[in-house]
Amino acid sequence: MRIEVVTLFPELFESPLSAGLLGKALKVERATVGFVDPRAYAEDKHRSVDDSPYGGGAGMVMKPDVLALAIEEARTRAPGARVLLLCPQGRVFDQNMARRLAVEPGLVLVCGRYEGFDERVRELVDEEVSVGDFVLTGGELAAMSIIDAVVRLQPGTLGNASSASADSFSGGLLEHPHYTRPPEFRGASVPEVLLGGDHAKIEAWRNNESLRRTKMRRPDLLAELDLDLEARRSLLSTPRPGAELHLASSIEEAAEVRALLELAAVYELQAAHFVVAHSEIRAEAEAEIERFSEAALPRPLPRRAKAAVKLEHAIHERRTDRRSEIAQASRVHARPEDLHAALDGARWILASGDSGPTMGPRALRAELLGASAEARYVLAWGPGVEPKGDPGVRLLSGRAEQLDSGNTGVAGLAVRLDRLLGEG
Ligand code: JF5
Numbered sequence: 001m002r003i004e005v006v007t008l009f010p011e012l013f014e015s016p017l018s019a020g021l022l023g024k025a026l027k028v029e030r031a032t033v034g035f036v037d038p039r040a041y042a043e044d045k046h047r048s049v050d051d052s053p054y055g056g057g058a059g060m061v062m063k064p065d066v067l068a069l070a071i072e073e074a075r076t077r078a079p080g081a082r083v084l085l086l087c088p089q090g091r092v093f094d095q096n097m098a099r100r101l102a103v104e105p106g107l108v109l110v111c112g113r114y115e116g117f118d119e120r121v122r123e124l125v126d127e128e129v130s131v132g133d134f135v136l137t138g139g140e141l142a143a144m145s146i147i148d149a150v151v152r153l154q155p156g157t158l159g160n161a162s163s164a165s166a167d168s169f170s171g172g173l174l175e176h177p178h179y180t181r182p183p184e185f186r187g188a189s190v191p192e193v194l195l196g197g198d199h200a201k202i203e204a205w206r207n208n209e210s211l212r213r214t215k216m217r218r219p220d221l222l223a224e225l226d227l228d229l230e231a232r233r234s235l236l237s238t239p240r241p242g243a244e245l246h247l248a249s250s251i252e253e254a255a256e257v258r259a260l261l262e263l264a265a266v267y268e269l270q271a272a273h274f275v276v277a278h279s280e281i282r283a284e285a286e287a288e289i290e291r292f293s294e295a296a297l298p299r300p301l302p303r304r305a306k307a308a309v310k311l312e313h314a315i316h317e318r319r320t321d322r323r324s325e326i327a328q329a330s331r332v333h334a335r336p337e338d339l340h341a342a343l344d345g346a347r348w349i350l351a352s353g354d355s356g357p358t359m360g361p362r363a364l365r366a367e368l369l370g371a372s373a374e375a376r377y378v379l380a381w382g383p384g385v386e387p388k389g390d391p392g393v394r395l396l397s398g399r400a401e402q403l404d405s406g407n408t409g410v411a412g413l414a415v416r417l418d419r420l421l422g423e424g
Contacts, residue, residue: 002106004074010035030154041069059115074108081106086139090128095169102153111139176206229311240268243371247272250382254284271329293327351416358397361419
């Protein structure tokens with residue numbers, strides 16, 4: 001593969017391209033990297049490559065004419081190359097893009113400097129690429145990341161041919177943990193399974209750890225995948241990432257308990273708390289919690305191949321376990337004060353109401369994901385359950401028409417829970 005970089009600072013590339021595996025790959029010409037300096041095409045006596053912006057304002061803009069000549073020279077040197085412009089507005093680079101670019105005959109990487117380039121430069125390239133949502137002083141460091149990711153995928157670059165396919169992201173998942181000697185380091189030991197020689201068991205452990213890690217750290221990646229039943233089953237026994245989330249709701253009728261527990265199970269909450277409006281329904285509400293833990297899910301029908309049915313039953317069992325975990329942690333309270341005492345130290349989010357500082361579902365979801373697993377949050381639903389005078393209480397915001405009376409009862413909570421935790 002032939003790579004040409006259009007840059008005012010070719011010297012920045014010297015050491016990154018000469019060290020390590022990348023240096024070696026370039027030395028044996030798995031790919032070649034050349035440079036075109038736009039300054040060589042500047043025609044005025046100061047050799048200017050930038051100019052002040054039309055309309056005024058701070059900073060300088062790269063001139064389209066010199067960049068155009070530089071890009072044309074790069075295209076001539078690397079016939080058939082795909083031309084990329086590095087900028088924060090581009091599509092975000094990822095491993096799939098690396099794989100796609102790795103099979104091109106050539107690449108031209110155009111690096112901007114200053115505040116940016118004249119808008120008409122975009123017409124001269126095939127694609128705009130960003131390496132992440134941050135701003136660099138120039139495109140060079142972004143170009144180096146792309147060169148590294150693409151060259152390491154050239155055949156023969158990685159000593160061990162299997163290591164590229166075992167990488168993080170190769171199956172759309174993060175990599176499993178790795179260990180080497182010593183077997184005990186500062187009190188932390190190597191997982192037992194890795195010390196034994198059972199390769200099937202090790203493989204199963206690694207697959208499961210990959211799934212766990214991805215669910216905990218990058219749930220956004222999981223949403224993209226088409227997982228098989230085995231993987232889905234394994235995910236069901238992995239906790240939801242981030243902080244504990246409990247539901248707290250006032251109820252008028254015991255029958256609401258069942259539906260609210262169902263929601264808590266679907267969204268993987270840890271527990272549901274109920275405050276009864278009348279003491280007469282308390283015993284019945286407790287009986288509903290009891291019934292929920294008694295494996296009320298109908299077993300799946302044996303309508304498909306044996307292996308699939310076996311897995312469906314395993315998933316069903318795991319789901320049943322989860323329901324009983326939730327039921328065991330759930331409680332009925334006679335008064336709001338009892339609820340508040342039981343959830344002392346938790347951070348409260350109101351899913352209904354009209355007071356307190358509001359926060360959008362996305363920001364709250366990010367907070368839940370970022371919080372430590374020991375933190376406990378409570379999603380409060382219905383009148384009278386929120387703690388009075390807690391300055392940390394926040395209201396889950398939403399558009400007014402979706403948040404008013406049309407969505408009362410369980411359906412209203414379902415809408416809010418899905419906004420907070422759903423994958424859509
Ligand atoms: C650049 C104007 C280009 O900052 C970047 C960048 C960030 N992610 N990917 C690329 O490129 C340099 C800065 C300002 C154009």
